[in-house]
Amino acid sequence: MSAPPSTTPLPPLARPLKELRGVGTERQTQLARLGLFTVEDLLLHRPRRYEDRRHFRSIAELQLDEPATTRGTIVALGLKRFRAGQRSVFEIILDDGTARLHCRWWNLPFMQNYFAAGDEVFVFGKPNSLKPRTIDHPETEVIEGGEESFIHINRIAPVYPLTEGLPQRWVRSMIWRTLEQFESHVAEPWPELFAALATKTPAAIPFPPRANAIRMIHFPEALADIELARRRLALDEFVDLQREIQLRRKKFESKASGLPCGGDNRWMKPFLSRLGFQLTPAQTRVLRELRHDLSGAHPMRRLLQGDVGSGKTIVAACSALMTLESGYNVALMAPTEILAEQHFQTFREWFEPLGVTVHLQTGSRKTGADKSQTPLLAPPAASSATLIIGTHALVETGFAFDRLGLVIIDEQHKFGVTQREQLVRKGKYPHLLVMTATPIPRTLGLTLYGELDVSVIDELPKGRGQIKTFVRAADKLPKVWAFIREQLAEGRQAYVVYPRVEETSGGLKAVTKEFANLQTVLASYQVGLLHGRLKSADKEKVMAGFRANTVQVLLATPLIEVGVDVPNATIMLIENAEQFGLAQLHQLRGRIGRGTHNSFCILVAAAKNKEAQQRLKVLEETNDGFRIAEADLKLRGPGELLGQQQSGLPRFRFGNLADDWELIKLARELAAQTLSR
Ligand code: ADP
Ligand code: MG
Numbered sequence: 001m002s003a004p005p006s007t008t009p010l011p012p013l014a015r016p017l018k019e020l021r022g023v024g025t026e027r028q029t030q031l032a033r034l035g036l037f038t039v040e041d042l043l044l045h046r047p048r049r050y051e052d053r054r055h056f057r058s059i060a061e062l063q064l065d066e067p068a069t070t071r072g073t074i075v076a077l078g079l080k081r082f083r084a085g086q087r088s089v090f091e092i093i094l095d096d097g098t099a100r101l102h103c104r105w106w107n108l109p110f111m112q113n114y115f116a117a118g119d120e121v122f123v124f125g126k127p128n129s130l131k132p133r134t135i136d137h138p139e140t141e142v143i144e145g146g147e148e149s150f151i152h153i154n155r156i157a158p159v160y161p162l163t164e165g166l167p168q169r170w171v172r173s174m175i176w177r178t179l180e181q182f183e184s185h186v187a188e189p190w191p192e193l194f195a196a197l198a199t200k201t202p203a204a205i206p207f208p209p210r211a212n213a214i215r216m217i218h219f220p221e222a223l224a225d226i227e228l229a230r231r232r233l234a235l236d237e238f239v240d241l242q243r244e245i246q247l248r249r250k251k252f253e254s255k256a257s258g259l260p261c262g263g264d265n266r267w268m269k270p271f272l273s274r275l276g277f278q279l280t281p282a283q284t285r286v287l288r289e290l291r292h293d294l295s296g297a298h299p300m301r302r303l304l305q306g307d308v309g310s311g312k313t314i315v316a317a318c319s320a321l322m323t324l325e326s327g328y329n330v331a332l333m334a335p336t337e338i339l340a341e342q343h344f345q346t347f348r349e350w351f352e353p354l355g356v357t358v359h360l361q362t363g364s365r366k367t368g369a370d371k372s373q374t375p376l377l378a379p380p381a382a383s384s385a386t387l388i389i390g391t392h393a394l395v396e397t398g399f400a401f402d403r404l405g406l407v408i409i410d411e412q413h414k415f416g417v418t419q420r421e422q423l424v425r426k427g428k429y430p431h432l433l434v435m436t437a438t439p440i441p442r443t444l445g446l447t448l449y450g451e452l453d454v455s456v457i458d459e460l461p462k463g464r465g466q467i468k469t470f471v472r473a474a475d476k477l478p479k480v481w482a483f484i485r486e487q488l489a490e491g492r493q494a495y496v497v498y499p500r501v502e503e504t505s506g507g508l509k510a511v512t513k514e515f516a517n518l519q520t521v522l523a524s525y526q527v528g529l530l531h532g533r534l535k536s537a538d539k540e541k542v543m544a545g546f547r548a549n550t551v552q553v554l555l556a557t558p559l560i561e562v563g564v565d566v567p568n569a570t571i572m573l574i575e576n577a578e579q580f581g582l583a584q585l586h587q588l589r590g591r592i593g594r595g596t597h598n599s600f601c602i603l604v605a606a607a608k609n610k611e612a613q614q615r616l617k618v619l620e621e622t623n624d625g626f627r628i629a630e631a632d633l634k635l636r637g638p639g640e641l642l643g644q645q646q647s648g649l650p651r652f653r654f655g656n657l658a659d660d661w662e663l664i665k666l667a668r669e670l671a672a673q674t675l676s677r
Helices: 025-033 041-044 109-114 147-151 168-185 192-201 210-218 223-256 266-272 279-294 312-325 335-353 417-424 442-446 474-489 512-522 538-546 582-589 611-620 625-642 661-676
Strands: 048-053 068-082 087-095 100-106 118-126 133-136 139-145 157-160 301-305 329-333 357-361 387-389 404-409 430-438 451-456 467-473 491-496 527-530 553-558 569-574 600-603
Touching: 041 168, 048 087, 048 223, 068 100, 068 451, 087 109, 087 118, 100 118, 100 301, 118 133, 118 168, 133 192, 133 491, 139 168, 157 168, 157 442, 168 210, 192 625, 210 223, 210 661, 223 491, 223 661, 266 312, 266 661, 279 301, 279 312, 279 430, 279 451, 301 312, 312 335, 312 387, 312 404, 312 430, 329 335, 329 451, 335 538, 467 512, 474 491, 512 527, 512 553, 527 538, 582 600, 582 625, 600 611, 611 625
Parallel strands: 100 133, 301 430, 301 451, 329 387, 329 404, 357 387, 404 430, 467 600, 491 553, 491 569, 527 553, 569 600
Antiparallel strands: 048 157, 068 087, 068 118, 087 100, 118 139
16 A cells, blocks of 8 residues: 655655545545545645525525525434335424424435434525425535534635535545645745736736635635635646646747748649639738748648638648648548548649649548558659548548648547647648637637647638528427528528437437428428438438539538538528537538528527527627637537537636636736746
């Protein structure tokens, strides 16, 4: 069990918890389950909530459905079993002199071990009845007298996340004692910076010293202390992360030099002149930034953000051409086969007249010479410049690519951070361009993509039709179908999106089930069906039909969310829209409004679900992807917004990615200062 004695003792805060008095093997295991191993972990164990035990309500003052803290003495208690002993309810009755309160626990018979008649108890919960006054499954804590009772009563008491067998009181006392013993060892990480900060922003909310902040987060003297302390501890977390990001970048730049990929315009010129439209000023500006990076001293690491439909593909094409002109090959990675296929067709049209070879390699399809299992080695003839397009299969098949100059990742948010890293390691530090239409809220941009430079396409090409968005309750569907028929009659095309492939119990519409229905409702038009379980060849056939307008209506799962580009499609009908995040709906909406005709996005939510309809109104009000993403981040948190794939997201104990923009910005500056010292 015990580690061999080391010559240099551990710094106090790094000491394992089992060395503390009162922590035996059992407690140690319980604390470990909470992720607490060292003194520092314990000091940073953040309370889940606080209970103001200086003021509480008398039992008589409790209100129906209002969470509150109260206290009283147990005057009666008992366990009742029923259904042949399979079910039970344990009840205690408290009296505080003003009234009585019943607290009940269903099917938790062991609760009876924790209480005795005459005990004084704190209760926190929501009364679910006032006749008699009852709280089911409250949080409770028996008040004990004795020396340490001041830790728990007559103060704002922290309430911690627990694990089975670990009492609230024990944790609170343990943290109190640990603070007493170790507070003086809490170091100020950047004392000079911190001093400067205090003088620089005298009017702003102050940041308490770290040691004070740690005490305040556990035992605040006023409720306002809690946020002051949180801000300070969050700032420290953000500074750590920003330092790590900036260090990584510096290290990378010190060892990797950039391949010369700026190009000489010999393909770019004819490409642009044949394109049929002018680049927008935003596209032109971004291209200048890219050319600068591609001929720079270090490999490019750039994130290109541009709302759906802003024209990122052309920009990708131009940067690919610069690289190809310079004699290097390019890899373009897309998150779905449909999108990879679409890019393959577009880029082939664009590049083959220039003599550039374009390959496609997805999980199910390979073009070019090599269709065997062996990794594709491109270019087949070293002399010809090659663009290879693929899905994540490009990474997984372990392809080897000679003279890889540039890696472009489309719809970056669909890939995990690790996948991104894997792909880039394929070459000898090729340039990297990642593109995303998820307008990443600023806070996430600085944390998740902190090591990337950012370019933004902040305008749409001119001459686009308007997109109007409507939120409708499901009972208005007949009218919606009538409207869609009108639009189809004018020659437009439509997307219809349902959340599921197959019917489930939840009452969510599924494409396979609704397919027949839709063929009846839209009888005179061709309806195509698209979902992830189709074979690749079938998906391609349907998409090809939709592109060629032999299919007018595409019934699909959210699979079409990314990248699909059919300008004549002007209708987007999304049913069960409440199932989707706002950012994802915005992406789906981005499939329309790509041509000159006006477009219509209709979001249908369950008639009963007023809350969902309210949330969806954000989309009625704005087309600004950044505003939508920020709203989504606040409503659903970063994991949801970015998708499960984004495992690279750092975990914060105190920092809040939705709200701490100012802190993150400050942390970035501070981190840069610490590194320049
Ligand atoms: P996204 O940024 O969502 O990837 P795309 O690159 O698919 O957008 O572009 C959307 C559509 O706009 C495409 O049909 C593309 O050809 C067109 N487009 C791009 N740039 C321009 C431009 N400068 N002028 C007119 N149309 C453009
Ligand atoms: Mg795109």
